[in-house]
Amino acid sequence: MVEGYHTGSVPISPLISWFVQGKYQFAVATHDSYRPGNELDAAAGVTYDLGARGPFSDVMPLVQLIDSWRAHDQGLAADPPNSGYERVLVAPGFEVQIEKFRVFADVELPIYQYANTAANVTVEGTQGQLVASALWGVQLAYDF
Numbered sequence: 001m002v003e004g005y006h007t008g009s010v011p012i013s014p015l016i017s018w019f020v021q022g023k024y025q026f027a028v029a030t031h032d033s034y035r036p037g038n039e040l041d042a043a044a045g046v047t048y049d050l051g052a053r054g055p056f057s058d059v060m061p062l063v064q065l066i067d068s069w070r071a072h073d074q075g076l077a078a079d080p081p082n083s084g085y086e087r088v089l090v091a092p093g094f095e096v097q098i099e100k101f102r103v104f105a106d107v108e109l110p111i112y113q114y115a116n117t118a119a120n121v122t123v124e125g126t127q128g129q130l131v132a133s134a135l136w137g138v139q140l141a142y143d144f
Contacts, residue, residue, distance in 0.1 A: 001025045015049045019064075034078050037071035047095070058097040066091055066108060072116065081118035082128050088112040089135070100143045108135040 003023035010016040026038045045064025053059045066089040073083040093106025110133075117128035 010046075017047045017049070018045065019047070020044045030075055033076035035074045037073050037084050039068065039070040041066065041068045043067070043091075045091075056096045056098055058095075060095045062093050062095065062106075064091045064093075064106075065089070081116065083116060085113070085115040085129070085131075087114070093137075097143075102141040102143065104137075104139040104141070106137050108137070110134075 001023065003021065005019065005021040007017055007019045010018060020043070022040075022042045024038070024040050027036045029035075043064050043066045045062055047060045047062040050059040050061070067087075068089070069086045070084050072078075072080040074080065088111050089108040090111055091106045091108040093104065095102060095104045097103075110131075113131060115129040115131050
């Protein structure tokens with residue numbers, strides 16, 4: 001996996017920050033003749049620093065735009081016609097800090113989604129892919 005992250009502040013307000021990030025995951029191993037497709041994820045977003053609120057040391061709502069692309073799976077145990085996708089998501093969320101703990105949560109909602117599916121169920125013998133209507137995420141971090 002290779003990833004990068006960059007942040008900056010918006011000149012009109014020191015409370016507004018922006019960020020961009022990218023990640024490329026590539027499969028380096030196979031299992032039972034299966035190799036997952038490589039994946040590229042990119043995001044850009046903005047945060048607004050509300051400062052201390054109640055028991056929280058720092059509160060920051062945020063919104064980001066995420067683009068994900070995943071290649072077809074490979075190998076004898078893979079189903080290449082029904083794997084791989086591209087999607088663009090909008091993700092509102094927040095980050096709060098309590099002393100040395102940080103909690104990040106967001107919901108990623110698709111605004112564009114394309115999942116590869118076999119052209120013909122009778123010929124391919126497969127049914128396509130399930131696609132989530134929303135992706136929910138929560139991360140807990142500790143600052144050393």
